[in-house]
Amino acid sequence: MSGIWGNNIKVSIFGESHGKGIGIVIDGLVGGITLELDYIKRELQRRVPGKNRLSTSRKEKDTFHILSGYFNNKTTGTPLCAVIYNTDQRSKDYEKAKFMMRPGHADYTGYMKYFGANDYRGGGHFSGRITAPIVFAGAIAKQILEKKNIVIGSHIKSIGYIEEDGFDAVNIKEELLKKLTHKEFPVMDDEKECRMKELILKAKSELDSIGGIIETAVVNLPVGIGSPFFDSIESKLSHILFSIPAVKGIEFGEGFGMTKMKGSQANDEYFIKEDKIKTYTNHNGGILGGISNGMPIIFRTAFKPTPSIGKIQRSIDIEKKENIKMKIEGRHDPCIVPRAIPVVEAATAIGLLDLLIEKDGIGWMI
Ligand SMILES: Cc1cc2nc3c(=O)[nH]c(=O)nc-3n(C[C@H](O)[C@H](O)[C@H](O)COP(=O)(O)O)c2cc1C
Numbered sequence: 587m588s589g590i591w592g593n594n595i596k597v598s599i600f601g602e603s604h605g606k607g608i609g610i611v612i613d614g615l616v617g618g619i620t621l622e623l624d625y626i627k628r629e630l631q632r633r634v635p636g637k638n639r640l641s642t643s644r645k646e647k648d649t650f651h652i653l654s655g656y657f658n659n660k661t662t663g664t665p666l667c668a669v670i671y672n673t674d675q676r677s678k679d680y681e682k683a684k685f686m687m688r689p690g691h692a693d694y695t696g697y698m699k700y701f702g703a704n705d706y707r708g709g710g711h712f713s714g715r716i717t718a719p720i721v722f723a724g725a726i727a728k729q730i731l732e733k734k735n736i737v738i739g740s741h742i743k744s745i746g747y748i749e750e751d752g753f754d755a756v757n758i759k760e761e762l763l764k765k766l767t768h769k770e771f772p773v774m775d776d777e778k779e780c781r782m783k784e785l786i787l788k789a790k791s792e793l794d795s796i797g798g799i800i801e802t803a804v805v806n807l808p809v810g811i812g813s814p815f816f817d818s819i820e821s822k823l824s825h826i827l828f829s830i831p832a833v834k835g836i837e838f839g840e841g842f843g844m845t846k847m848k849g850s851q852a853n854d855e856y857f858i859k860e861d862k863i864k865t866y867t868n869h870n871g872g873i874l875g876g877i878s879n880g881m882p883i884i885f886r887t888a889f890k891p892t893p894s895i896g897k898i899q900r901s902i903d904i905e906k907k908e909n910i911k912m913k914i915e916g917r918h919d920p921c922i923v924p925r926a927i928p929v930v931e932a933a934t935a936i937g938l939l940d941l942l943i944e945k946d947g948i949g950w951m952i
Pocket residue numbers: 642690691692709712713714715717830831832833890892893894895917918919922925926929
């Protein structure tokens with residue numbers, strides 16, 4: 587199992603959804619960074635389960651406890667470890683379905699890989715809950731980036747077939763990105779917001795679930811970040827973003843849409859204004875050759891519908907080796923997208939921080 591990610595900044599996550607707690611160790615932060623703990627609290631609250639009807643009804647406060655690496659309001663430069671205790675587990679939902687493999691979840695693959703020793707309660711280490719520590723680390727990375735004016739923000743591009751317009755890939759403003767991070771359901775078009783919410787509630791009432799797409803932008807990232815061959819911005823971000831449970835696709839810039847364009851349409855032509863080099867369009871999402879070109883970074887992350895649904899489904903009992911019909915009980919997100927937004931932003935911040943340190947050294951952080 588690989589619970590460790592990164593080169594210049596290393597994160598190591600641990601925990602299970604129904605165990606004592608979950609957490610993260612962050613290695614590579616320079617000593618002397620002043621951290622705003624309220625910022626971290628706000629980010630965790632954006633992801634917290636149980637706050638409304640669009641979410642699982644499991645209620646966790648997601649209060650964090652910093653065990654090391656932080657002293658007198660500053661990082662010490664030694665590994666920073668934070669723990670979030672689990673408080674609202676309801677393991678009986680899982681006990682009776684112990685050997686029933688939920689379609690679409692990691693029950694079967696986890697059972698096979700770990701010889702049945704995996705903690706199956708609440709999906710164990712495969713639970714979306716394990717993204718809370720990612721948000722913790724991301725909130726530190728975001729603070730470091732924001733001090734350099736690098737801002738990350740996202741909106742819900744689509745839920746099912748309801749879709750709103752994308753970001754203006756050339757002129758996206760940091761004020762809009764910051765405003766979106768303060769919205770509970772970050773959509774730019776109010777009418778679409780209502781329809782998206784209705785669609786999630788409809789899926790829930792039908793004992794079903796629904797997926798969607800998150801679009802993310804990063805502004806003011808300097809030119810020259812990204813380290814080809816294998817640490818291109820796309821490869822670095824994809825590695826960490828695809829680690830988020832339920833992510834099934836990522837596209838940068840126009841992505842798959844570029845296959846339908848001609849070179850003359852897809853190329854972003856250059857111009858110089860007030861000594862700055864820019865492009866008229868931004869179909870490449872601010873990345874060329876794996877390196878930032880100074881235009882906004884734009885990408886979209888696709889989330890599948892939540893696997894645990896209340897409808898009766900065909901499956902197997904892995905112990906009895908029998909075909910069964912199963913009805914999943916418990917408290918599940920009817921749609922993962924709204925709570926995954928701060929997770930995507932956190933993963934982006936950690937990925938970019940790793941690349942920024944690679945280019946400008948550990949001292950860049952303060
Ligand atoms: C924030 C978040 C919340 C999630 N909530 C649920 C949930 O309530 N029920 C569920 O079955 N899956 C949920 N998932 C998705 C599963 O954890 C995920 O589908 C499962 O681990 C299998 O991984 P895979 O979909 O990447 O193959 C959630 C994921 C995230 C990121």
